[in-house]
Amino acid sequence: MERNPLVVVSSRIDTAAREANARGSVTSDHSNIATAVRRAESADIGCAIVDCHDDASEAAAREAGAYTVRTDLSEIPPTHNYKMPSGIARVAHTVTRFDRHCNHDLIIHMPEHFADIDPRYLRALMYPLASNEVAMATLVGPPSYDARVDAPKVRVEWIENRKVYVMPEARVGTIQQFSRRADRLGSEDVFCHIPVYLYRRSALDRIVREPPSDRELDENIEAIRVLDLGLRVEALYVPDGPKDLVDDPTAAYD
Incomplete structure (x- = not known):
């Protein structure tokens, strides 16, 4: 059976980034995103997209020539009454927005900080x-x-x-x-x-x-x-x- 993988590189969200994002200011430069995208493309197993959460991550991904999907974390409901949206939920949300017709049957999730x-x-x-x-x-x-x-x-x-x-x-x-x-x-x-x-x-x-x-x-x-x-x-x-x-x-x- 032929496979059609999709690699999703997720931008990193830390406590400092959350606070800056809440203030509407630019967060980190996300310099690892370009490297992560190149590594994903070098694997030559399928197309790669970047799941971005702010202007800085989106700009870094576009500069690397990557297709981006902007995630608004407020759109992802909590998975539990005291557990906020999860990494799995974020990936699934991004994949559904990008691939509504389920053309991709395998999803690889690669966090930004694993760029090497x-x-x-x-x-x-x-x-x-x-x-x-x-x-x-x-x-x-x-x-x-x-x-x-x-x-x-x-x-x-x-x-x-x-x-x-x-x-x-x-x-x-x-x-x-x-x-x-x-x-x-x-x-x-x-x-x-x-x-x-x-x-x-x-x-x-x-x-x-x-x-x-x-x-x-x-x-x-x-x-x-x-x-x-x-x-x-x-x-x-x-x-x-x-x-x-x-x-x-x-x-x-x-």
Whole structure:
């Protein structure tokens, strides 16, 4: 079956940016957007758009020659009575506005601050969704002793016979659990989570219709909702991931 992926690069929204946006002033220069767009285009897996939230991010994206979709966060309803709009909801909202007729069946979400991502990772991330049973895939890397204690982690059951021809050193496995606490995952097959996601479009539409699960709210990891819905989530292991893709605790996208 032929696939038609869409890469969505989301502009970064931090506390300072929120305050500046509320005052109507220009926020950060979003210098990573141009690099992120170039990396997405270099992956050569589908068209790329930038989900912008303010004038600065939109200007940076247009200067890079990218197609932009302007998001008004006030249009995205809260997913819970005390949980504001989520990153997943923002991506789904943008995709629906851009692709009303559902021409794109796979959605890759790449946050702006992962601008240095190797384009091979995006190409290889397509492999886990070769099975129609998989709803979502994400990147994982080896444990990093430099990572924050509360950085998201995953437990993975590896599929030994899966080959990733565009990236032979990569591995594919099924994610058993997400958590910020290593003691909840056990001592083996625990890896760093790199929050770059690939969604099957039908699964994304279902996920955003469901409220956050209790475990999701407890851990503050939206991907847990996908598991709690009984959907299959697979991981693509990239050996040098943490060297290039450092989780930034200040980055926010909702």
